[in-house]
Amino acid sequence: MVAAECLTLTAAGLYCSAGDFYIDPLRPVPHALITHGHSDHARPGHSKVLATPETLAIMAIRCGPAFAKSTQALAYGETLKLGDAEVSFHPAGHILGSAQILISLNGKRIVVSGDYKRQADPTCSPFEPVRCDCFITEATFGLPVFRHPDPSAETGKLLASLQIFPERCHIVGAYALGKAQRLLALIRSAGYDRPIFLHNSLAELTRYYAGTGLAFGELRPLIATELPKLGGEIVLCPPMALESLALRGDAEPRKVFASGWMRVRARARQRGIELPLVISDHADWDDLCRSIIDSGCHELLVTHGESDALVYWAQQRGMAASPLHLMGYGQEDIEGQGEERIGTAAEGSP
Amino acid sequence: MNRFAALLDKLSFEPSRNAKVRLLVDYFKSTPDPDRGFALAALTGALSFRHAKPKLIKTLIAERVDPYLFDLSYDYVGDLSETVALLWPRVERSAEQESISLATVVQSLMGASSVEQPHLLAGLLDGLDETGRWALLKLITGAMRIGVSARVAKQAVAEFGDRPAHEIEDLWHALSPPYLELFAWLEGRAGKPETDNPAPFRSAMLAHALDEADCERMPLEDFRAEWKWDGIRVQASVGQTPEGRKIVNLFSRTGEDISSAFPDIVEALAQEPLASFAIDGELLILRDGRTQPFGVLQQRLNRKLVSAKLLTDYPAHIRAYDILALDGEDLRPLPFDERRRVLESFIAAAKTARLDLSPLVKAANWNELAAARRDPAAAGAGIDADAIEGIMLKRADSAYLPGRPKGFWFKWKRDPATVDAVLMYAQRGHGKRSSLYSDYTFGVWRNRGDAEALVPVGKAYFGFTDAELRELDLYVRNHTVDRFGPVREIAHGKNAGLVLEIAFEGVNRSTRHKSGLAMRFPRISRIRWDKPAHEADRIETLEAMLKT
Structure with a gap:
């Protein structure tokens, strides 16, 4: 097995002894390679961090400038020798700076996908398939019921709702890093040009995204006490804030949520979402399958998410496939109940 | 599409x-x-x-x-x-x-x-x-479960045509899909469709729960008091086709036709000589002149087949408390007192013993009424007291208005320590119940923003018979909308859900529960198969008990 020769699963996470580094480790380690800036993958406290320049900048924003003792940036496509191994980062299309990590060792190639998607997203570089012997894929939406629709049709629903309920404030829950900015871009490209009100916790990351050359139109800070005056406006907030903002009843807000989980009605109803938008930064079932085929791998390991169906699908195609039980992923932004969090929470308790 | x-x-x-x-x-x-x-x-x-x-x-x-x-x-x-x-x-x-x-x-x-x-x-x-x-x-x-009742749909039709909702309800039974004449009339392109249904349903008038604090501001002489019977609310509508054929329809309070479940009532009403009338009353089981409690009536509900034995063992009656139409005349605009006079002479002239009059409860003041509510047997109900769950108060001068208008009808339930809650989640039991869903989490309505939502208030796992447990288990399996490990979420909402009457020994404050309160010793006192979920109680009912 290719993976077994190169990688070991430790309590801290996936470890490559040939290069003496960890990938997205769960606890502080001497040398960490980080796929992207979401907090279940990018944790503070490592001695040395290697990541794309964008991921390093995002980590500095989220964890403070002292998130690691030292950092090293590696742009997409550049190669770095670490011990006997060679590593390079390739666009994953998940969020700004997100990367798949290719490890080459003894003529074998292993790709750790991190989180990825294949849908178009103007806020980050598109996914690039990387040929490999062993593909280690995420499976957040690893069930054939998950097929993400065209995201512009979903934002179209939001704008249509504003037409039907012009006096009601539309509060849109969107994960602070990546989803919020993609949503802004989608709403603007649909021709909506009114100011959009941003919850405070989205401000700094959105500013960083704008600094990379993205135009989000007029954004205004949300002052919660002024919510009753925002009838007919769009407010963007992290999922965690959705409930408390919506409880300010006098504004009669409409609860909107942008997430791949909104594909399943019960998931939306559990949270009392009135307008679910199926917009995800993860690959859906078809794109997971397509990406596995594109990688040309003969060995597949499936990490966090719904691994059973994907492992079964790959085995049916003659691949050596098995689940890789990494604990701790899919817990992105526990305090904010980000996209991945809902799935696990919903399974755990009524 | x-x-x-x-x-x-x-x-x-x-x-x-x-x-x-x-x-x-x-x-x-x-x-x-x-x-x-x-x-x-x-x-x-x-x-x-x-x-x-x-x-x-x-x-x-x-x-x-x-x-x-x-x-x-x-x-x-x-x-x-x-x-x-x-x-x-x-x-x-x-x-x-x-x-x-x-x-x-x-x-x-x-x-x-x-x-x-x-x-x-x-x-x-x-x-x-x-x-x-x-x-x-x-x-x-046919399993829509999208939280839209027929009532809401008809309300929308009424608003679309800018007509009162009861006008649509009254017309409804004369119409059939795809309702071309209805839309033509509502858009002013045609006249009002002819109601050729000789025995239509008329929207029921519903009561609000009495807030005892309001009693002082309500002069009792403005109201008439009746027993609140513990049966099911029905409307018996009788009419004749142009060919002279008698039509008898028995409706639930939501307008559902339940005639086929009560052939004994239908047959009795068909014998009445009057060509047309509509009675609002309570369906009850009477044995040897004694009104039976709800538990007995329950044996006749939800039966696919009505056997001869069932008819003999559970004879159905209607205790009338209002009359909505008589001989082609709509009596609903009349004040309560006038309708009551018509009703009394109608019942007096009725041939069938399956129809009787719900008596007025005499009380000179609120204290006397409260005493009657506490002890109906001593206040004139006698042997029927077991089938009484409280007092109804109706304004003497009120017309019969569809829906639940404020300020006219009040219900004053006898036992304050029960609440009607909606089944929300179920879990399998243990031991001999391990294969059955026997642990039930239930909730009551609470305002959330401008909408009402159910909030869980407790959990009960006894109070029902083994036969009822099997019925509940089947209900759970047929109405599961989601699963969380061992817990099943049961369809619950305005238009879907099973109402459980929960008996309990008081309410405590609790920070552990989302509702902020915990019920003491909750148990299922009965299963309200007949009650729509949106009529379950509200959180305020329980909160009011915290104060005492």
């Missing part, structure tokens, strides 16, 4: 009744005949597709999706229609398929034989997108 699917989709996520009505009005305005009429029929339960059973749907999906992947998906999604809608393979669709009308879908499915059905349904599913497939499967299986 796409418009209808989009409507169902929006309705299913909309918690506010007003907003639902608005979405419906918008749909009626923007959708042509006959599609809007078929949509209205779907929402009021007027369509049925007898060949389209879950088994057929499972067969179709098994031909298209790997069974293991289907099982994983179904387990995750928890709803057959939704799972199939999401899993159905994408095929190339023609513009014609995509723009198929609801009317075409309904008419072709209704016209197809059971042999043609699979091919036809598969073709329709091929032609629709996910929302369309979901809506189609919901439509044909």
Whole structure:
């Protein structure tokens, strides 16, 4: 097995002894390679961090400038020798700076996908398939019921709702890093040009995204006490804030949520979402399958998410496939109940 | 079909009744005949597709999706229609398929034989997108569960045509899908449709719970008091066709026709010499002149077959407390006192013993009334006291108004330590109950923003018989909308859900519960198969008990 020769699963996470580094480790380690800036993958406290320049900048924003003792940036496509191994980062299309990590060792190639998607997203570089012997894929939406629709049709629903309920404030829950900015871009490209009100916790990351050359139109800070005056406006907030903002009843807000989980009605109803938008930064079932085929791998390991169906699908195609039980992923932004969090929470308790 | 699917989709996520009505009005305005009429029929339960059973749907999906992947998906999604809608393979669709009308879908499915059905349904599913497939499967299986009652749909029709809601209700039984004449009238293109139903349902007048703090401001002499009978509210509507044939319809308070369950009542009323009348009253079981408690009546409810033995052992009666029409005259605009006089002479002249009069409760002041409520037996109810659950108060000068108008009718329940709650979650029990869902979490209504939502208030796992447990277990299995490990979520909402009457020994404050309170010793005192979920109690009822 290719993976077994190169990688070991430790309590801290996936470890490559040939290069003496960890990938997205769960606890502080001497040398960490980080796929992207979401907090279940990018944790503070490592001695040395290697990541794309964008991921390093995002980590500095989220964890403070002292998130690691030292950092090293590696742009997409550049190669770095670490011990006997060679590593390079390739666009994953998940969020700004997100990367798949290719490890080459003894003529074998292993790709750790991190989180990825294949849908178009103007806020980050598109996914690039990387040929490999062993593909280690995420499976957040690893069930054939998950097929993400065209995201512009979903934002179209939001704008249509504003037409039907012009006096009601539309509060849109969107994960602070990546989803919020993609949503802004989608709403603007649909021709909506009114100011959009941003919850405070989205401000700094959105500013960083704008600094990379993205135009989000007029954004205004949300002052919660002024919510009753925002009838007919769009407010963007992290999922965690959705409930408390919506409880300010006098504004009669409409609860909107942008997430791949909104594909399943019960998931939306559990949270009392009135307008679910199926917009995800993860690959859906078809794109997971397509990406596995594109990688040309003969060995597949499936990490966090719904691994059973994907492992079964790959085995049916003659691949050596098995689940890789990494604990701790899919817990992105526990305090904010980000996209991945809902799935696990919903399974755990009524 | 796409418009209808989009409507169902929006309705299913909309918690506010007003907003639902608005979405419906918008749909009626923007959708042509006959599609809007078929949509209205779907929402009021007027369509049925007898060949389209879950088994057929499972067969179709098994031909298209790997069974293991289907099982994983179904387990995750928890709803057959939704799972199939999401899993159905994408095929190339023609513009014609995509723009198929609801009317075409309904008419072709209704016209197809059971042999043609699979091919036809598969073709329709091929032609629709996910929302369309979901809506189609919901439509044909008849299990919409999107929180829109027939009442809300009719309310929307009324608002669409700017008519009072009861006018639509009164007309309803004379209409049939796709309601062309109804829409023509509402749009001013034709006259009002003729009501040729000789025995229609008239919207029931409902009561508010009495807030005892308000008693002081309510002069008792303005009101008439009656016993609140512990049976089921019914409306007996009798009329004659132009050919002189007698029609007897027995309706529940929501207008559901329950005549077939009570042939004894129907037969008795048909013998009455008067050509037409409509009585509002309580359906009760009487044995040897004694009114039986609700538990006895329950034996006659939910029976598919009404056996001769059932009719003999559980003889049904109507205790009348209002008269809505007599000999072609609508009495509803009359004040209560005048209707009461008509009712009294009507009952006095009635031939059948299955119809009697609900007596007025005499009380000179609130103290006397409170005493009657505490001890109905001593206040004139005698041996019937077990079948009384409180006092009704009705304004002497009030007309009979449809719906639940404020300030006219009040119910003052006898036992304050029960609450009507809605079943929300169920879990399997342990030991000998390990295979049955016997632990029930229930909730009451609470305002959330401008909408009402159920909030869990407690859990009960006893109070029912073994037979009732099996019924509850079956209910749980048939109404599961989601699973969380061992816990099943049961369909609950304004238009779906099972009401449980919970008896308990008081309420404590609790920070551990979302509702902020905990009930002491809650148990299921009875299962209210007859009560719509939206009529369950509100959190304020329990909160009021905290103070005492």
